[in-house]
Amino acid sequence: MPLLKDIYEKLLERGHKLTPQRWAILNIFLQNKGRHLSADEVYTHLKALYPNNGIATVYRTIDLLVDLGVLKKLEFGDGRARFEIYDPDEPHHHHHLICTRCGSVTEFQDDLMESLEVAIQKKTGFQIQDHIVTFYGLCRSCQAELHQARG
Ligand SMILES: [Zn+2]
Ligand SMILES: [Zn+2]
Ligand SMILES: [Zn+2]
Incomplete structure (x- = not known):
């Protein structure tokens, strides 16, 4: 978890102030770790604290x-x-x-990609340094809902 102190120093280094709104938005992210918020969702959280702020502030x-x-x-x-x-x-x-039905995002921590990387490297000679993986499908609750709808 990054420290607020480090983030604060980064802002200062680049000549930005930590305004109450910026502080509030940062805290929304820190308190919702693992939740992958959109700007709209951040705005909803922020409105509860600062009703006078527009979504432009969030962006x-x-x-x-x-x-x-x-x-x-x-x-x-x-x-x-x-x-x-x-x-x-x-x-x-x-x-x-990513659930293609409800849009929910779940994190998956285990890597399981090392053997795939080795196989790709062997086959192509390409030296892999990193990867970004996204899986699309149906989350558990969507599966249950679809199951119920079918009866
Ligand atoms: Zn879903
Ligand atoms: Zn994530
Ligand atoms: Zn990975």
Whole structure:
């Protein structure tokens, strides 16, 4: 988990202040770790604390935090960008499971990709340094709902 102190220093280094709104948005991400929030969702959380802020504040702050490397932008091809705190201590970035029905995002921590990487390297001579993996399918609750609907 990145420390607030480090994030604060990053902002200062680049000449930005930690305004109450920025602080609140950062905290929303820190408190929702593993939840992959969209800008709309962040806005909903923020409105509860600062009813006078527009969604433009959220977009601007998120852009800044992505720029500083504090947040990671995730695109899963459904036209809705999601964001998560970038954790420099996480040895390998986790994989994501996306439900094509409800859009839920689940993290998958085990890697299981090493043997695939070895196979690709052997076959192509390509030296793999990293990978980003997204799996698409149906989450458990969608499967249960579909099952019930069928009777
Ligand atoms: Zn689902
Ligand atoms: Zn994630
Ligand atoms: Zn992996």
